[in-house]
Amino acid sequence: MQTSRVSEWLDRHMGRLFLMPAVVLILVFSIFPLVASLIIAFARIRLTGGGFSVRFVGLRNFEKQFFGSEQFHLLGTFTDISVIGLLFGLLATLGLIWWMVLYVRAHFSVVGFLGRMITFLMALGLAWLFSATLLSGNLFGTLGTTLFYVFVGCGIQFLIGTALAYACSFQFRGTTSFRVIFFVPMMITPIGVGYIFRMMADTTKGPFSGVWQWVGLGEFAWASDPWAARIFIVVADSWQWIPFVFIMLLAAFESVPRDFTEAAELDGANAWQKFTEITWPHVLPVAATVMLIRVIEAFKIVDLPNIMTSGGPGIATESVSLQSYFAWRSLDLGQASAIAYVLLFVTVIICVSFFNLVVLARVRKAS
């Protein structure tokens, strides 16, 4: 009697019991730390012996990052805005307002409007940050560097990865071995990639030192030039992650029905038309999802800058994650959490916007 009631209860709640471990683990190791991190971000914490003491300072940690002594570090240095910067900022503002107006006039819903408003504000802020720092000839901080890694890096990876995948989707001798070769860098640990590319980039003893001498850059230390260092990190990152885009898009290209392209060819379509009219629309949803995954992971970049340059020269290659890690290492937990929260904020808004406006838009259109 007793056992049957227990087993009955178990049967009724088995679904929940299956789901529970995952939910509990995420609550304990993900949601609770998330809340705790927010609390820490409003405090100044000192590690004392075995424990720690907490003093609440309100928004001061964020204030220091955005307006105070750390402004140059996170956002960049601000002086007068240049003409180009002003023009770009105004153009971006007008473009964004126009985009909002188009949306409101086409279809309006409260949730959609609020969501787009958040995207709008974030894009506006980033556009003005861009024009006030880079376009005005000022240094930019870790946020700008991270966005550079994300957008330039992911853009390069997307273009090259897609091109390689398309090339390998044709039937010819040797595709299998090309596939295996192209896939390999993804398996190499990011730390290893960092050190390998430091060897590659060595201008005196590296493999290309002959080339460097020949173009007269033999004494050029790439790690002490901000842009050279940033670009090297993007190259290393792309070397590692193009295989990911490649392998996913290759599978997508191969799932395009062969009849479609062959029918188009019979109708006299040229290669470009075949690609844009038939293959690409078929692949686009996968491409959008793949890029979303890449962008999400790219925002977390920390090992390559840490290994290749330790964030230097100065702060030129430091990502937001790395800045937070350095703050933690100097035992400033409040600042570390505040910086991490800025990263979280930017990441979530950009990724959710991308998801809603690009990935879901396709799904909505298709259904």
Added chain:
Amino acid sequence: MTKPAARRSLFEPPDIGQMATATKIVLYTVLLAWSAFVLFPIYWLIITSFKTIAAVNQGPYFLPWIDFEPSLHAWKELFVNDYRDTFRAYFNSIVISLSATALAILVGSMAAYALSRVKFAPNLITILYFVGLLALTGVAVGIYDVDWRVAAATAIALFFFLARAIGRLYQLRLQNGDILFWIISQRILAPIVVVVPIYMMFQSVRLLDTHLAIILTYTVINLPVVVWLMYDFFNSIPRDLEESAQLDGATMIGIFREIILPLSRAGLAATTLLVVILCWNEYLLALFLSTNKAQTMPILVAAMNAGERGILWWTMSAVIMIMIIPVVIMAILLQKYIAKGILVGAVKG
């Protein structure tokens, strides 16, 4: 007559679905160039690990036996002189990656199965109540120095006493899709955001620098990947078998173990491989959570930078090689599965 024919064969495809010779030449050139770009750094890594110190320091040498005499001194240093560090880190990495993967696959595929088969309808208000209590507990422990055991017990008691009553106030039901999205969206969370509290949590229960702490953390950061991939995989399995098993009186555990898991071997293989690689290469969390005893390979590699003599490129190359060899072998063997396993998820989003 011959000339147009020759041009035709060079620039025009001989048949539908095939390529012209010119296209082929361009294609091969591009692909070979890219192969060189991909393989050369790896080749350089391999030969550097066999170079003598002089061969590294005196400028670039490219070909073993011709440019320089290969030597095993780096490998000797790694496996004879520093064998204790090397083997400990290697052992730690293997134990941590495999345990975390096993745990993540188990917990994650159970959750994914439940989400794909059982209808859940949790009340949003109850969840908000729970999160509110969690935050209050955090504040109480953090600011007012309440003992964390007392705070946790009070919060749990309050939750169970009032959950029903508060849940009845207002009904706002979530669906399976919302739970799935919640779990997957955890992947957006950069580890740096949560690592400081996790560090303090493990510090307060004296679990820093233990395998358990790293295994648990890795399990959680990889759960979203497992749930996402396995959910789509389970959804693609037809339900007839389960229904007939259910009529025969099989329980959910029985069905899961004897029907579902064997049927989804391909998906499990791909997911396992992916999660093993993610754990094997993870750097930032290990940097926080392991200092000495539980040090993993990425930390060992990164720590080699800190020596007085600068970077010992030869040893460094050898260490990186022993780190990537097992993964590369596994990946090449299972390459087909990876693309398929991941793509099931990617296509459906």
